Amino acid sequence: MTATVVTTAIDLVEYAPAISHPLPDPVGQALAAARIVDEATPDPYAPGHWRLRAGSKVGAVTVDAPGCEPFTLRIQPKVPIARLFFLLGYSLDPGRSWRDDQVAVTEHRDLLPAFAHAVERQVDRALRQGLLQGYRPTEESALVVRGRIREAEQIRRRFGAILPVEVAYDEFTTDIAENRILRAAVERLLRLPGVPHGVRRRLLHQRARLADVTPIVSGRPLPDWRPTRLNSRYHHALHLARVVLDGASAEHTEGGLRINGFLFDMNTLFEDFVTVALREVFRGSDCAAHLQDPHHLDEGAAIRMKPDFVLYGPQGAPLAVADAKYKAEKRGGYPDADLYQMLAYCTALGLPEGHLVYAKGNAPHASHRVRHAGIVLHQHALDLDQQPEWLLPDIAAIAHQMNRPARDFTPEVRRRTG
Incomplete structure (x- = not known):
């Protein structure tokens, strides 16, 4: 009988169909317990194999289990890495132009090496004039x-x-919050699997620059910092450093098991990009855009809800509501549950229309008028696989549809929304 050959590295793609791989049971159980993938179950038709299906989390992790070779799982995003960096950069700092030549990601095929390279470059630029005091x-x-x-x-x-x-x-x-955060991010990247040798060497150089800064104790909250004119050269590096530290996967030692890696959620990235981009379209108007705006569905304030984006008019009344949905579509169309959620938002906010924004997949734009209510629910498809100069106008077009019920924006916003 031929022995099963255990794979020590596997590449998955977000939201791709499940595939069967030979894995030691402790590794498969660790992936399932840590919820790194959407599905990690023993394959009933192939002993010693596990069915793995990636969800919205992308990045890389290494699992060390007793008696097993270290196992590396890499999950690639569907969108090109350069485009992903634009989405991330714009959501962190929409006033800055994030381009491929600034983060130098196109030379890397995998996400983690590209991200480590981008962070190192931004830290180098921040420290080029010396450590901030x-x-x-x-x-x-x-x-x-x-x-x-x-x-x-x-x-x-x-x-x-x-x-x-x-x-x-x-x-x-120099022992201030800004420098401590940069040191923590550099040290975190140095502990991750898959960082290229050249990038690792440059990260070691950055750590030496920050050697006199007090390390942040693992598990402690990050120190607070505020963007000011004095620390402006640190802003981009600090934004990326925060992503590194927020995306650090849990490190376990239970039963000798250890998981170490970097992951971030495409659902969150898409939601942040869409809501920030919509807010930028309406900037300069008499209206106010609120992100993750808390409300209640019922009069007794027992059922909480939090739309991703709510636009308010000059008098404080809601004008429009939107939710960003990156998740996989069902075959042939959008998930119906999202429509029920948006209907609840419109009902509670007293709005005649609601807007759901999806990453483009297999369904076009659709509109649905709710029976006996007259509420119109819009489902927009946003194509992420295009240049920023086309992607941002698509967001503005969605904002234009959200603008229609109000018609009380300034001329500047009318110009920007078409």
Whole structure:
């Protein structure tokens, strides 16, 4: 009988059909427990094989299990990597032009190497003029008075003794939140599988630049930072660093099992891009765009709902509502459940129309008028596999349809929406 050959690396594509692979049971169970893929089940027709189907998460992870070779799973996005970076960059900072030559991603076939390269380039640009300095609140015991004396702490800890003295002051230092976040992202990337040797070498150089910065303890929340004119050269690097740290997969040690990798959710990326792009279209009008706007369906405020995008008029009344849906379509059309959800939004907000925005797949634009209610539900298909100069006007066209019931925007918004 021929022994099963266990694969140590598998490539999947988001939302592609399930495929069967030879896997050790501990690895398959780890993938299922961590919900890295939408489906990870033993194949009933092939012992020693597991059926794997990727969902919306893309990236790469490595699973180490006792008695097994390290196993690497790579999940590729359907959209080109360069286009994915535009979606990500625009949602993080719509005022900046994110182009292929700025993030240099086209030379990499896989997502993680491209992302590591992009982060390293942005960190290098941020640190090129030296480490940013700023004031950091500091509390310590000292032999000289500096700043102000913490009187309550002096009495509690020193029982009336004069020295040492408990003081608080603002220290001008490079050990600030911005530099700590960059160091954490660089160190995180250095621990990930699949980072190319050349990129890893440059990341080590960036870590050496940040060597005097206090590391962030694993599991602790990231320090807060605020975008200002003084830290403007750090903005792009900090945005990407946050994606690295938010996308870090869980690291387990239960039973000797360890999962290490970087994943992010295409559902979230698409939702962020669509809502930010819609908000930008209406910027400068008398209206206000609210993202992830909380509401209640019932009068008793027991049933919560949170539309992705709600547009309000000058008097504060809702004018339009939209939801972004990246998820896979059903064969031949859109999921019906999304229509029921949008109908609930329109009913609760008192709107005559609602808009669902999908990543383009197998269905065109569709509109449905609800019986006995008169509410019209629009389903838009947004083609992500096109250049930004075509993609953003498609968003503006959707905004134009959302604009129709109100007709009270400024001339500037009318020009931008067609």
